[in-house]
Amino acid sequence: MSEVIDLKRRNFLKTSAAVGAGVSMGATSAFALSPYEDAISLKEEKIKEIKNAKFTPTFCGMCVNMCGFIAREVKGKIVKLDPNPLYTKSRSFACARGNSAIAAIYDPNRLQTPLIRVGEKGSGKFKKATWEEAYEYIREKLVKILDEEKDNRSTIAFGAGAGAEEPIFANLVNAIGSPNFVDHFTTCFAPAFLANKLTYGSWGFGDFEKTKYALLLGANRAEAIVTPDTLDMFRNTHKRGTKLVYIDVRYTNTAVNADEFIPIKPGTDLALMLAMIHETINRGYHKTPYKSEYLSKYADGLAELEEYFTKGEGAKYTPEWASKITEIPADTIRKITKEFSDAAEKYKGAAVCYRSRKSTWYYQDFDFRRAQAIFNSLHGCVNRPGGVLLGRGLKAEKYEYEDFPIYDNAKPRIDLALKPKDEYPLMNPQKGSWQYFRDKVIEINTKWKKGEKLSENEYPVRGLFVYRENPVQSVPGREKTIEMLKLMDLVVVIDIIPNDTAFFADVILPDTTFLERTSPLKSFGTLREPMIGIRWQATKPLYNSKPLRDIMYELSKKIEKDLAAITFKYTWDEDDLEVPYPKGFNLAKYLNDDFEIDEEKLKKDIKDEKVIKAILTHAGEDDLDIASFKLSVAFEKTVEEFNEEVMKELYGKEALKIAKEYGVYWPGIEDAIKAGFIDEKLKVFKKDVKDKHKLIYEIYKKYSKIDENYCIVPKNGKFIKLTLKNIANQTITSPINGKKDKVEALPKWREDLYEEPKNGEVRLVIGRHGYFTQSSHPNNFLLLDLMNYNYIWINDELAKELNLKFKDEVELTNREGKKVRGKVYPTKKIRKDTIFVATGFGSQSKLLTLGYDNGISQAAIAEDHIDPFIGAASMNETFVKIRKV
DSSP: OOOBOOOOHHHHHHHHHHHHHHHHHHHHGGGGOOSHHHHHHHHHHHHHHHHHOEEEEEEOOSSTTOOEEEEEEETTEEEEEEEOTTOTTTTTOOOHHHHTHHHHHTOTTOOOSOEEEOSSTTSOOEEEOOHHHHHHHHHHHHHHHHHHTTTOGGGEEEEEOSSTTHHHHHHHHHHHTOOOEEEGGGGTTHHHHHHHHHHHSSOOEEOTTTOSEEEEESOOTTTSOOOHHHHHHHTTTTTTTOEEEEEESBOOHHHHHSSEEEEOOTTOHHHHHHHHHHHHHHTTGGGSHHHHHHHHHHEEOHHHHHHHHHTSGGGGOOHHHHHHHHOOOHHHHHHHHHHHHHHHHHTTSOEEEEOOSOOOOSTTHHHHHHHHHHHHHHTTOBTSTTSEEOOOOOOOOOSOOOOOOOOTTOOOOHHHHHSOTTSOTTOOTTTOOHHHHHHHHHHHHHHHHTTOOOOTTOOOOOEEEEESOOHHHHSSOHHHHHHHHHTOSEEEEEESSOOTTGGGOSEEEEBOOGGGSOOOOEEEOSSSSOEEEOOOOOSOOOTTOBOHHHHHHHHHHHHHHHHHHHHHHHTOOHHHHSSOOOTTOOGGGGBOTTSOBOHHHHHHHOOOHHHHHHHHHHHSTTTTOGGGGOGGGGGOSOHHHHHHHHHHHHHOHHHHHHHHHHSEEOTTHHHHHHTTOBOTTTOSBOTTOSOHHHHHHHHHHHHOOSOTTTTSOOOOSOOEESSOGGGTTOEEEOTTTOOEEEOOSSOOOOGGGOOOOOTTOEEEEEEOOTTOOTTSOTTOHHHHHHOOOOOEEEEHHHHHHTTOOTTOEEEEEETTOOEEEEEEEEESSBOTTEEEEESSOOBOOTTOTTTBTOSOOHHHHSOOOBOTTTOOBOTTOEEEEEEEO
């Protein structure tokens, strides 16, 4: 009988003490030594340890930046992670999150074996299971669901977080045949992505290494996402004559390191950008020699833009107009516009109005990001050194099997198909909207469970596979997300720890950490140094965990025959085949491992020749082509085989050898290795190499065989669309008052999409901290040692009025009546009408004994608001009242 998990705090403390002791001895035991002899002995032991250690190149999986590491394994344990100096994307850089990956491996609450729910959903009661038991449980549920839904593959949904394994998970999505896929898109960067994509065809990246003027609106790079390009933003800026201007509602570490900090009223960033475009147009800043030539060559719609900001709606967007909304002085708006313009002209586009990594803030985010894209374009900064680079990687293949069948009975994705025409006109057809998808599932599944009749495009979404995503903690409206999961028949979570979403799963499958697996190679073109990075397995998987590719392969082998049989059954055409579907017939019984029908067995069981002929005809290549429904073929190739095949085919055997040894490849890297900077065993700079911090910037430039202007994407004709006529006149609905409006060809300030605090409220602003990636690491003991709580930033004057001191507990109540409790941090560094809370805390999974109930959950307090253009989360449109507890 399977063992039922019962995680008690006492048991956890025993485990964590043991794990912690092992980690601390390896990391900090030197501090416990007093005799000199012991120190000498320890040094000798460490030298011996390094001599016998295994060093493996990998790249980080703690956030989406994926920096390069050299993992050191000693006696089967990862003891150290060193930056990879040849991995030019990260330039020998490693942040706190990356280093804390060691804690992720040895997390005392880490998932160790498959789990199957035995109590009520959400009770946290699971039994330990074998992989075979877990796969069989999933198979039985899938077969039941798809048979009852007559092979509507859309009734199974999928969600995934960003990472190198995404293409592997995408294979399962495509193989099952469901259009219902949702990821972090609408809770992260949807408005910025779409605005930039529509304007100049690319997401775009700020070239901080070369820029002469950087304007950041709410992009708190010094704290929120500390990466190599963050360092580029601050390193040597004054030496190269760069000015950094930072605009935010808080005085952050980015503000400390900026040349100028400008406070702004929350939710008014669009008004500022419209005024800066107005100033640019009406003062002719875009008509200087360089910009005139640039715009005439690359931009379309300039005449309409000029008309709009001189005679149309945009004519009123003066600095004085914006000043009343943003509380930024009109002269300041004029000054920074002129400074940006001058830098862009003088340095041929080497200025950037940075669009931020996260952009799901306010209702008007889409037009705000459009305005940023237009402003960068007007000043000739797009696809220019020091401006916005469009991103261009080296040639590489993706780990994808594209030749999947199209399932006849799969219905359109539920959120896009059922949304009214006057709502969310720009919703992404591949990713939809997390909140809207969830709400529709709740609505329809509730009707379905009550036995109510569903309309033509309505159908229940009865299953959900989630990989490395935690919607219960990341999507606003926590209770609704939980309700959705409870209304489903099958929820499968694949992850490393039992997070909040896993707490409500039916089956939990233990994934490996990034250090325990090989991942599909990735081509990185986000910087000036395009390269290919490969994550090689650095240590064996702990416990009974498995890498995603193995899980997908084994699961698909388990379910493929039954799912093919269901498709076979519900695509049977009695008129064409001239016989009715055989009663009780199950094709799975007659399929061999090569997906060929065992005719001998078929003829033994069925005596009617017409029926046999119909079965073989329907399964044949000219009809259903049953062999094309073999799901496991997508995963037959191991990731190692895939990486080796691609590298050898595209770049040759020598490149493959280098990629295996150093985890990275770029044309010319072979000469850099021969130059003798790198220790052949340790794979890092040799100890006697001088000026290593400079060398990392020089290696690629000196040895690369790629042209230095490779980062500038060749463009023919006018690729910049300043005016978006293709999206104009579509209807949107205000989430505040229900008023209908039209999408404009150019960005527009809408008063009915802007609100201010009322009756003693403050606006809640949610943001990221560099130690935590959203809700991924609430139980990481190394990160919790650096930041153990997400205190509520509150203006010190307001704190005094409420009689609050540091660490006093308060209750926040939003307009929806949702309440959370947290501790305050009074400070002068935030506006009086605003409070701030960092993400990554407040887990309510009782299976996490460090992360459980520690801090405030963004999903619990952020109001369930959706922007009217895309359907993205508008997390900062949350207003709360504060009560001292």
